[in-house]
Amino acid sequence: MSMSSESHPITAIDSRRAWECPWYAVRQDRILLPNGSEGVYNVVELPDAAWVVPVTTSGEIVLLRHYRYPLQRWIWELPAGSVEPGGSAEETARRELREEAGGKAAAWHLLLKSATMKGVGTEWAHLFLATGVTLGATAHEPAEVLTVHRFPAAEVLRMARAGEIEDAISVLALLLAEAHLG
């Protein structure tokens, strides 16, 4: 293609922190557009995050039933969480599997790295397949209102395609994992 992947047709003239909380921030940039006009771009600055498709030693998939306050509803989803400062996506995947689901895996495989908020924010999702998973005790934070469940893999894939798993990135991870399931 004629466009280089390295070219940056929109550039920042100025940048300031518009708002922040302990979990994310909004950066407000004054930008220069290709037509020479100026604009404002507000970028939600989020760390990367990891999602885990946990397949147990008996071939079941672990799902969480999680109350998601922003959606005001209980949804089915995979263990997932944000990368902490200095941490890696794979460490995060191991931690979330352990803390949210009480799980430990024999093997890990990166399925995909993909942007979740392309027009709005900076988050990249790292999607992992975890196999040989065994379940033990969980370690939930007070704001994590969830329970741990396991279903046959075929049933979870049916739920994903039917819209019964309402977290889009969980559905993506499950569809990508399908090719790896026996």
Place this chain on the structure above:
Amino acid sequence: MSMSSESHPITAIDSRRAWECPWYAVRQDRILLPNGSEGVYNVVELPDAAWVVPVTTSGEIVLLRHYRYPLQRWIWELPAGSVEPGGSAEETARRELREEAGGKAAAWHLLLKSATMKGVGTEWAHLFLATGVTLGATAHEPAEVLTVHRFPAAEVLRMARAGEIEDAISVLALLLAEAHLG
């Protein structure tokens, strides 16, 4: 399950608009957790959005090469955009196909409705398959820096699985569309 889908174990005590811009806002809620403690939850309030898998009359899939400022890179993605006040997801899908790709479809099919930011925000993605698509003139806004391309469907699905399409929701829509492609 014992948990009702209607139960709301985290409730708002108080709510205020913490920050806003023309495209989204942050709502800061003081919340009551199930253990009786109080906390703060900052919710990014975004309207719903629509993504379109456009399949042309000759069976190709239309992709955009779009410069995404929050990611500081060019990515491959599907036509997509936010629902405007009073609009519907299907109207939005038609509009984005027309404005971003110059496309018009003979038939529409809803593939999935799914939450894109479960822990952080309110956005629901409506994923559509558009078939019988013909391409004409585009109508890009100055901040939309993109070009329109078309590839054989099998090549687009390969790109999606290989991580070459870096928008997670576009990859999800393409994997769901696969079952509908001839």
